[in-house]
Amino acid sequence: MAGSTFGNIFKITTWGESHGKGIGVVIDGCPAGLELSETDIQIYLNRRKPGQSKYSTPRKEDDAVEILSGVFEGKTTGTPISLVVFNKNQKSKDYSEIASYYRPGHADYTFDEKYGFRDYRGGGRSSGRETIGRVAAGAVAAKLLKQLGIQFTTYAKSIGPVEITSFDASQIMENPLYMPDAKAAEKASAFLEECMKNQDSAGGIIECIVEGVPVGIGDPVFEKLDANLAKAILSIGAVKGFEIGDGFAVAASMGSTNNDSFAMTDNSIQKLTNHSGGVLGGMTDGSPIIFRAAIKPTPSIAAMQKTVNKSGEEIEISIKGRHDPIIVPRAVVVVEAMAALTILDALLMNMTAKVDNICSFYKK
Numbered sequence: 201m202a203g204s205t206f207g208n209i210f211k212i213t214t215w216g217e218s219h220g221k222g223i224g225v226v227i228d229g230c231p232a233g234l235e236l237s238e239t240d241i242q243i244y245l246n247r248r249k250p251g252q253s254k255y256s257t258p259r260k261e262d263d264a265v266e267i268l269s270g271v272f273e274g275k276t277t278g279t280p281i282s283l284v285v286f287n288k289n290q291k292s293k294d295y296s297e298i299a300s301y302y303r304p305g306h307a308d309y310t311f312d313e314k315y316g317f318r319d320y321r322g323g324g325r326s327s328g329r330e331t332i333g334r335v336a337a338g339a340v341a342a343k344l345l346k347q348l349g350i351q352f353t354t355y356a357k358s359i360g361p362v363e364i365t366s367f368d369a370s371q372i373m374e375n376p377l378y379m380p381d382a383k384a385a386e387k388a389s390a391f392l393e394e395c396m397k398n399q400d401s402a403g404g405i406i407e408c409i410v411e412g413v414p415v416g417i418g419d420p421v422f423e424k425l426d427a428n429l430a431k432a433i434l435s436i437g438a439v440k441g442f443e444i445g446d447g448f449a450v451a452a453s454m455g456s457t458n459n460d461s462f463a464m465t466d467n468s469i470q471k472l473t474n475h476s477g478g479v480l481g482g483m484t485d486g487s488p489i490i491f492r493a494a495i496k497p498t499p500s501i502a503a504m505q506k507t508v509n510k511s512g513e514e515i516e517i518s519i520k521g522r523h524d525p526i527i528v529p530r531a532v533v534v535v536e537a538m539a540a541l542t543i544l545d546a547l548l549m550n551m552t553a554k555v556d557n558i559c560s561f562y563k564k
């Protein structure tokens with residue numbers, strides 16, 4: 201199966217299935233000398249761990265990461281970094297029924313048609329657990345970016361029909377939905393209670409703000425930063441939409457209002473607004489990068505649904521087992537991790553953009 205590798209210089213390959221022995225990632229191209237511990241990575245993984253609230257699957261997993269290679273005496277060595285989380289709470293019998301039919305909204309049908317065979321235990325490779333490798337690698341990328349003053353603020357902007365109406369960053373970690381608006385979080389919780397009573401699931405929007413990225417990161421044409429961010433984010437299971445800056449709203453805007461005027465502030469060129477979302481011509485423009493991901497409702501639901509089994513019979517199913525009624529809260533850190541990986545890779549690529557950069561590095 202191709203397609204498990206992401207990045208040009210800071211390159212990651214995620215591996216493993218939901219109910220296999222373990223799940224993880226190999227990072228190739230991480231510069232030597234970055235201080236790195238399992239705790240640095242665990243902090244990120246804990247944000248996507250199941251079983252932390254009633255809105256995530258009760259599958260309790262420690263999701264404890266182990267560094268197998270690439271770190272010596274607390275620092276990265278420049279060699280491949282291999283990170284693993286051993287699966288400890290697999291209950292394959294919960295999923296045995298799923299082997300016989302195709303879950304609407306999941307990848308069962310397409311996997312079977314493409315490969316003629318699939319690991320049906322917990323969704324195999326298309327399980328939400330695949331994102332463990334992304335988050336672990338993203339934690340390493342974010343640690344390096346932090347040294348450059350690059351910071352991420354990622355949160356749930358909406359849950360179902362409930363959207364935030366105020367923004368207080370200190371609230372994000374204070375509610376299990378990761379909303380920066382305590383009142384909206386309360387309303388969203390009530391909405392999710394109803395959803396769960398109806399054995400249904402819901403979706404929402406995740407927003408990510410990246411501050412401190414220098415101007416000119418991203419390459420024109422096929423390596424545009426916005427294009428690469430879109431690919432990174434849309435590669436996460438259940439993401440069905442990506443917008444940067446004003447996104448789809450630009451279609452109804454006018455040039456005179458959509459353009460961000462430039463001005464001189466403290467002897468440097470600044471934009472007066474940020475409709476672009478921090479990227480112009482595929483390169484960062486010095487404003488915060490702001491993008492959003494639309495997450496669909498969890499496909500596996502207990503409510504009755506029509507489908508077809510492997511013998512081609514039309515049947516009705518109610519999916520048992522452990523599934524999140526909403527994916528959004530657990531995907532917040534996944535979105536942040538994919539953004540960190542994309543931006544770090546673009547920063548490393550940018551080092552060879554000009555002769556000046558090469559000369560200042562090599563010329564004595």
Ligand SMILES: Cc1cc2nc3c(=O)[nH]c(=O)nc-3n(C[C@H](O)[C@H](O)[C@H](O)COP(=O)(O)O)c2cc1C
Nearest residue numbers: 306307326327328437438439499500523524530531
């Ligand atoms: C963090 C995370 C957790 C997820 N948990 C579940 C889950 O419990 N049940 C489920 O049916 N899908 C879950 N998904 C979504 C499926 O992985 C995804 O919908 C499926 O692979 C089909 O891919 P697509 O929605 O991108 O087309 C999760 C996704 C993420 C990112």
